[in-house]
Amino acid sequence: MTKKIKISRPSKVLFPKDNFTKRDIATYYRKIAPVMLPHLKGRPLVMHHYPDGINKDSFYQKQIPDYFPKWIDRLKVNLEKGGSEQMVTVAKADDLVYLADQAVITSHIFLSRVPKLHFPDKIVFDLDPSKDDIGALRQATKIVRNYFKSRGYAVYIMTSGIKGYHVVIPIKPKLNFDNVRELMKKVAQNLSLRYPDLLTDEIVKDKRKGRIFLDYLRNSYGQISVSPYSLRAVDGAPVATPISWNELNKTSPQSFNIKNILKRVKSIKDPWENIYKFSKILDKDIGR
Numbered sequence: 001m002t003k004k005i006k007i008s009r010p011s012k013v014l015f016p017k018d019n020f021t022k023r024d025i026a027t028y029y030r031k032i033a034p035v036m037l038p039h040l041k042g043r044p045l046v047m048h049h050y051p052d053g054i055n056k057d058s059f060y061q062k063q064i065p066d067y068f069p070k071w072i073d074r075l076k077v078n079l080e081k082g083g084s085e086q087m088v089t090v091a092k093a094d095d096l097v098y099l100a101d102q103a104v105i106t107s108h109i110f111l112s113r114v115p116k117l118h119f120p121d122k123i124v125f126d127l128d129p130s131k132d133d134i135g136a137l138r139q140a141t142k143i144v145r146n147y148f149k150s151r152g153y154a155v156y157i158m159t160s161g162i163k164g165y166h167v168v169i170p171i172k173p174k175l176n177f178d179n180v181r182e183l184m185k186k187v188a189q190n191l192s193l194r195y196p197d198l199l200t201d202e203i204v205k206d207k208r209k210g211r212i213f214l215d216y217l218r219n220s221y222g223q224i225s226v227s228p229y230s231l232r233a234v235d236g237a238p239v240a241t242p243i244s245w246n247e248l249n250k251t252s253p254q255s256f257n258i259k260n261i262l263k264r265v266k267s268i269k270d271p272w273e274n275i276y277k278f279s280k281i282l283d284k285d286i287g288r
Contacts, residue, residue, distance in 0.1 A: 003071070003094045007101050014053045014105060017235045020258065025231065026100035028258050033093035035265045036229040039272065042113035044077050044087040046224050047099060048106040054233040064088050072098060075114060080222055089114075105233045108224035112173065117221075119173035120180050121276065124225045125188075126215035127164045130208045138248055140198055140212045141165045145245065147191060151286065154278035156271070159253045161232035161240040164212075166225060168272075170279040177221035179284075184216035186287025228272060229265075231258060242272040 010023035029036075047061045063085040064074050073091040078084045090096060090107070099107065111120040125144050129137050144167045145155045156168045171180075188201035191214060200211040218225055226232070226240045237258035243251055256264060 005094060005097045005101060007097075012053075014050060014103065015235065015237055016053055016055060018237060020237055022100065022103065024258070025105060026097050028231065028262075029096035029100045030093055031262055032229050032265070033096055035270050036096070036227070037090065037092070038270075039228040040090040040107075040109060043089060043109040044075050044117070045090055045110075045227070046108040047088065047102070047104040048108065048233070049103050050105045050233055051103045054105065054235075058233065062087055069098070075117075077117065105231050107227045107230050109227050110222075110224060111219060112177075112221075116173045118176050120175075120177055120219060121171060121173045121279065123169040123171060123180065123184060123282075124218050125167040125184070126160065126218060126225070127167065128213040128215050129164055130205070130210045130212065134252055136198060137164060137212060137253075140195075140214075141167060141248065143191060143195060143199070144214070147187065151283065153280060154275070155245075156242065156275055157245060157248060158228060158240055158242045158272075159238075159251060159255060160226065161230070161238040161256075162234065162253060164253055165248075166240075168275075170276050172279050172281045174281050175284075177219065180282065181216065181219045183282065183284065183287050184219045188214040188216045190287055229261070242270060244271045247271075 007023055007026050010021060012022045013019055014022055014025060048058060049061060050058045064087060072095055073089045074086045075089045076084050077087045111122050111124060113121055127137060127140050141157060148155045148169050153169050158166045160166055192199045192201045198211060199214055200208050201214055202208050228240060228242050230240050232238045232240060238254040239256045239261045241256040241261060
């Protein structure tokens with residue numbers, strides 16, 4: 001049953017340049033919920049709050065506050081250094097609307113789901129460009145895709161809504177995060193050696209020399225990636241959007257936004273629909 005959530009200060013502007021208000025954000029999340037929720041199910045969620053709008057101070061929040069209503073779904077998540085904390089997991093549209101009321105513009109999720117939180121069910125490569133070169137970025141994205149596709153894996157892509165693309169490979173949750181991260185480090189090293197003028201696995205920004213960073217580091221326990229269909233807190237309110245591979249040459253990382261995304265999801269299927277039906281066990285020789 002849908003709850004009638006009263007939005008506090010609904011006319012408060014969170015995107016000053018575009019004049020998008022808290023009501024606009026809540027309305028967006030209510031409408032996008034049917035396509036967004038399947039990607040959030042069973043995953044701990046990290047909230048990124050912008051209480052005074054995108055141009056003011058923001059903060060991340062992992063642990064669910066005591067004042068959150070009991071009907072908000074939550075998970076017990078073990079911490080790497082011991083102990084545990086209760087985190088939000090979004091299961092219904094009301095959860096998204098409530099988070100919007102808390103000025104959560106962007107959400108980020110674990111790469112794993114209950115009951116196997118220590119075992120990722122997807123790999124994420126965040127292709128982070130050092131300079132504005134959409135052609136090089138698309139080329140890099142295709143290289144990562146071809147690497148995995150040639151080894152028999154299903155490979156998906158999402159606009160980040162900021163500068164790059166996320167390449168995602170669904171896997172069976174059989175290996176723990178430590179093992180997966182080390183394998184992805186080897187993949188990043190392998191590709192960087194093959195394409196030294198285009199790609200790098202160099203963590204330090206100043207050493208990348210204009211190359212595209214293959215960010216494999218988020219394939220770690222407790223690390224997160226932006227939720228599919230989440231808004232991003234920059235001018236224009238872009239949306240992190242799953243796309244098909246044949247759309248890559250026609251889209252940029254900020255092609256979709258709060259104004260055009262709802263029309264898109266009404267007219268085409270979610271390109272990530274049934275993504276986990278194509279999961280396979282990650283080969284320990286993947287980095288060779």
